[in-house]
Amino acid sequence: MAPESIEDHIYTHKTDVWSFGVTCWEVFTCGAVPYPGLNPLNVPWELKLGCRLERPSSAVCSDEIWSMLLRCWSDDPKDRPNFPTLMEILFSLLDSDPTYINLIS
Structure with missing residues (x-):
């Protein structure tokens, strides 16, 4: 949940x-528990x-996807993208590289 939802x-x-x-x-982590430890x-x-979740392996999470995820977790909700x-x-x-996610690693 977002911080403002929790708080x-x-x-x-x-x-x-x-x-x-x-x-x-x-x-991208094949079902790992968020915030392990x-x-x-x-x-x-x-x-x-x-604190934010750690980046999954770059084999399954490209720089572009990671950047998108970080934007989703912006502190200020106004800075988060919309759907x-x-x-x-x-x-x-998907249009630029249909193999942007590699689940075989």
């Missing part, structure tokens, strides 16, 4: 974008300090 119970399209980024991360009770505090923008990014990547 202030705010739920918007921008908090959904945060969750989309986490879901993508889970796909952190006590779940400490995750909100760590997010406030700027039409995310679709544009993903379709652009």
Whole structure:
């Protein structure tokens, strides 16, 4: 969940974008648990300090995808992309290189 959802119970399209980024991360890590090694009770505090999920292997997460995920996790919800923008990014990547994700590694 986005920090503002955890802390202030705010739920918007921008908090959904945060969750989309986490879901993508889970796909790229083949279902790894987010924030491994952190006590779940400490995750909100760590997010406030700027902690983010670690980048999955570059074999499955290109620089462009990683950049998109980091934008999804921007501190300020206004700085997060919206879903039409995310679709544009993903379709652009698919058009430019249909093998942008390699699940065989």
